[in-house]
Amino acid sequence: GAGVSQSPSNKVTEKGKDVELRCDPISGHTALYWYRQSLGQGLEFLIYFQGNSAPDKSGLPSDRFSAERTGGSVSTLTIQRTQQEDSAVYLCASSLMGGTGHEQYFGPGTRLTVT
């Protein structure tokens, strides 16, 4: 079946502009995660959605970052007033449910470059 999809695959933006990154999880998966992968660094957890529960936003690096998940499916990660340090690959993952026993399956990522 279809895996996790993300769009756009690449985004180049000027410093100070806002960007929106989209994630379509695997159908039927109730848990959705965003991670960031910077050059030379491990994947960094950003935010977690599980069903209708309040999201865990503890990994968001600043208040310029926000995310929403509409209808329990598609999610959008928004970065306002982008900075050069925001340049990274943003990865979305989904799992059948959150928690133990459920593997996370990743999308191909969005490569964001802030000039």
Place this chain on the structure above:
Amino acid sequence: EDQVTQSPEALRLQEGESSSLNCSYTVSGLRGLFWYRQDPGKGPEFLFTLYSAGEEKEKERLKATLTKKESFLHITAPKPEDSATYLCAVRGGSGGSNYKLTFGKGTLLTVNP
């Protein structure tokens, strides 16, 4: 705070030359250790989950093992198509957040023909 350290950072092998990758971890209440494979320009691809010390899992030329402090990914008679970055991650159970994965920086494996 959960921590994952992978070694070596990079490994070059000749085709057929078996070796192992290491993942050392510190976690409060392990709720799973995960291995992923990541090809350039792609997202991580799930390989294995291990839950308890002594557990082993195999897939083709790969075998993952787990102790209380580390995990090994053994690669037997590798082929050039095994070239990729291998990522290790842990899921801990502290603070009710038993869904976050903490990743290591990965091992870049290159297998020469």
